[in-house]
Amino acid sequence: MTMITRRGALLGGAGMLAAPALVSQVDAQGAFNWRRFAGERIEVSLTANPRSQILIQNQREFEELTGIRVGSEAIPEQQHRQKFVIEFASGRPSFDVIGISLHVNKRQVGRARWTADLKPMIADASLTSPDFDFADFGAGAVAYSTQADGRMDTLPEFTDYFILYYNKEIFARAGVQVPTTYDEMYETARRLTDARAGQAGFVGRGVRNANVVLYTSFLLGTQQRDCTDANQRLLTDTPDAIAAGEFYKKIMRDCAPQGVAGFNWNEAQTSFSQGRAAMWLDGVGFAAPLEDPTRSRVAGKVGYAVVPRGAARHHCALFGTGLGISAGSNERKRGAAWLYLQWALNKRNQLRFLTAGAGAPARQSPYRDEEAIRTSRFGRDYFETLIASSRIAHPGLPEIVPVTEFRDTLGTALTNTIGGADVATELRRATEAFRPILEQSERAT
Structure with missing residues (x-):
């Protein structure tokens, strides 16, 4: 059973209550516009696991913040891999956002260029929120999400x-x-x-x-x-x-x-x-x-x-998963999907992964959250081990x-x-x- 801590619940509730006010404030100041794709709908296809459950349970936050509607599915791992390979190969995938097991499908997805290069989106200030903090992702996780040709076609979600x-x-x-x-x-x-x-x-x-x-x-x-x-x-x-x-x-x-x-x-x-x-x-x-x-x-x-x-x-x-954006989605859906990735893998959701015992997030900041460490059922050596492991991680499969x-x-x-x-x-x-x-x-x- 997935455990959501009191801190996680409070963070989630605060996010939902604050989202409309946040949008109004941001728009009024002419700063980052989370609602530029309001009215759009995107489809998200994930592997069934505790992390996906957390994202689906909290996706109302994203919808309130952006005005984008999200259709999500979570499918058992083996079935999910078969499904997205068949759909990508058909040239007409039904999803805009896809969860990928990098230790299984990284080269297959990268060689076929099924998912979009995220580097131009990260560099685009009109598409990427100032608080995205890409530097917070662990170096090993970022390298794992990057193809041999330099294209970063997934954003790291989970590091095992x-x-x-x-x-x-x-x-x-x-x-x-x-x-x-x-x-x-x-x-x-x-x-x-x-x-x-x-x-x-x-x-x-x-x-x-x-x-x-x-x-x-x-x-x-x-x-x-x-x-x-x-x-x-x-x-x-x-x-x-x-x-x-x-x-x-x-x-x-x-x-x-x-x-x-x-x-x-x-x-x-x-x-x-x-x-x-x-x-x-x-x-x-x-x-x-x-x-x-x-x-x-x-x-x-x-x-x-x-x-x-x-x-x-x-x-x-190192093993892990990443979220990618279908290269076949139109420009507007790709933009909306990129906003979803930023929300799905923001610091709040990554902390939720950690405190719920849903695995090791790809970001570094959750491991330094003193309240999470103090109230966790895991000892401090667990968090210290994860941080140290992120510095020496290398893919465990070719x-x-x-x-x-x-x-x-x-x-x-x-x-x-x-x-x-x-x-x-x-x-x-x-x-x-x-x-x-x-x-x-x-x-x-």
């Missing part, structure tokens, strides 16, 4: 960083410190693993497809860092790629629970939330259920830390079109290594199997 969850009670009992390097993490996990007591030192994703993002977290710590090079050539059988695979195999075989080869995030979450694992490396979105005492035995005992440093680099895996096929192919190899298969052999086999798929996708127009 991989962080380290740890059980403070287990750590205190053993007298160990939070690891700062991957080697330290392995040694700590080995020390905290007690098979007889049913306690694993570490838990993570082991099942095919889902496990790739844990593997790439380890690869991010190498000199290579990425799964592809600047020319989209596959780099999953190099010495660094193999070394990351060896670490993945080692920590999953030596320190994780029995049956981890079948674990997705939900099984890993269950293991950690029931106190059966000392550490878990995964996305920030799991903090809320871990701190829910009706669902978690470790509520109040969870520590949050930035992912450890690798041998050569220090990055955390920016390619066949992302799902990549995760299936490489993920099979990784799952096999948990069973004892040779890492180098498995990664070379997976690389050879996927390379022609990637090359074909790059040749396609």
Whole structure:
């Protein structure tokens, strides 16, 4: 259930009450005109999640402020991806604003130029409110919303960083410190693993497809860092790629629970939330259920830390979503849609995301809101971890079109290594199997 705090409710109510007066004041002063597209209607297509729920619940604020009517839909993730790809490909999308999972569809959308470049709109003072504060968006999130050719075709909405969850009670009992390097993490996990007591030192994703993002977290710590090079050539059988695979195999075989080869995030979450694992490396979105005492035995005992440093680099895996404007919408609808993006991702709504436990907003200012931190069910280390993670974030998946096929192919190899298969052999086999798929996708127009 989405939680809206008293502060969030007051902010939302104040916004709705103040909107007409604000408009009159702005117009009277000849300053920014929020009502220049009054009477227009735009369609907004979002993925069903708590953030979309917050936007839809509060969109009356935008309508009162601008005089623009909004038709919104929120569709389950897989169905939403299929829908917008089909509609864009038809040349007649039914929406003006679209929510996009950047770790899945960024290159596909960018290469087809389905969404408009937002940079000219940001630079246009007649279209962009003075309080938009683009500099408030995290650098990693902005880079993620920017295509290789420099076009910024989405505005960052949500950033999903991989962080380290740890059980403070287990750590205190053993007298160990939070690891700062991957080697330290392995040694700590080995020390905290007690098979007889049913306690694993570490838990993570082991099942095919889902496990790739844990593997790439380890690869991010190498000199290579990425799964592809600047020319989209596959780099999953190099010495660094193999070394990351060896670490993945080692920590999953030596320190994780029995049956981890079948674990997705939900099984890993269950293991950690029931106190059966000392550490878990995964996305920030799991903090809320871990701190829910009706669902978690470790509520109040969870520590949050930035992912450890690798041998050569220090990055955390970045995933995220952005809001884009359909390039096929007419000029007036594009203008109205840009006003919607400014409202949807303003500081108030981004703070609502954070205080509702709806995920990590792309802006920096919510994490510095002292009232939000003081009244939050999450500890201060959670907010500090998110801020620090934003500074070292790097995409956790290659920016390619066949992302799902990549995760299936490489993920099979990784799952096999948990069973004892040779890492180098498995990664070379997976690389050879996927390379022609990637090359074909790059040749396609």
